[in-house]
Amino acid sequence: MSTITLSIDDIEITVDEGTTILGAADKAGVYIPRLCYHPDLGSSEGLAPASHVYRGGEEIDGTDDKAYEGCRLCIVEIEGREGFHPSCNTVVAQGMVVRTDTDQIKIQRKQNLIPILVDHPRSCLTCAQQTTCDRTECANNIPEEERCCPKLGNCELQRVVNYIGVPENLGKYAAKECPEEEDEPLFTRDYSLCVGCTRCVRVCKDVRGIEAIGFVYRDGKVLVGTLDESLADSGCQFCTACVEVCPTGAL
Secondary structure, three states: OEEEEEEEEEEEEEEEEEEEEEHHHHHHOOOOOOOOOOOOOOOOOOOOOOOOEEEEEEEEEOOOOOOOOOOOOOOEEEEEOOOOOOOOEEEOOOEEEEEOOOOHHHHHHHHHHHHHHHOHHHHOOOOOOOOOOOOOOOOOOOOOHHHHOOHHHOOOOHHHHHHHHOOOOOOOOOOOOOOEEEEOOOOEEHHOOOOOOOOOHHHHHHOOOOOOOEEEEEEOOEEEEOOOOOHHHHHOOOHHHHHHHHOOOOO
């Protein structure tokens, strides 16, 4: 197989032809934040929404049939090309010069993080004790509904927020009632922690070939849910592949 040599943040890298920028950056040890991308799933851009999904037994119709746009956190700049480019599905080219951390990228990533964080409990994401807290008592007296999940230091969203920073214009988190499904076999789902990355949708459909889960756009927000009233009715085999790829504690 032919190889390609490119530069990422002044680091010269040689990778196989067909590699994405994100794949090349990972090989070089250059971190690019991402949520919708998973190494076993690739890019999620272009995923088609369902007409409706169920969350906690409630049917939710989609208000937009546009394809999934991705989290847009892995954007980079490429010398000679205008604008930002998603590194998860942009293939490398010979002599390509890539920048991953310019001031413009940092500003745009924060803006792209807003719809992901706006309805997500986030006190723990910025807490100095985030990796040592036992999640039973909060030293800062944060109400339980505003805290995050018990993933401790293994939350991918936490790593993303630590790298990008919390957007200054995000506003204060307001806890909302979100359904929690706790009576299904083997795993639970907490929709308040779902970031709409669609990883669970893709692993269920593309890897397991089941398609028990889908997503809709509802007033601009990505909502993931089952395609029938329950997981069992949707054809779920309870293989827990969705749990394995979830970047937060939603599953």
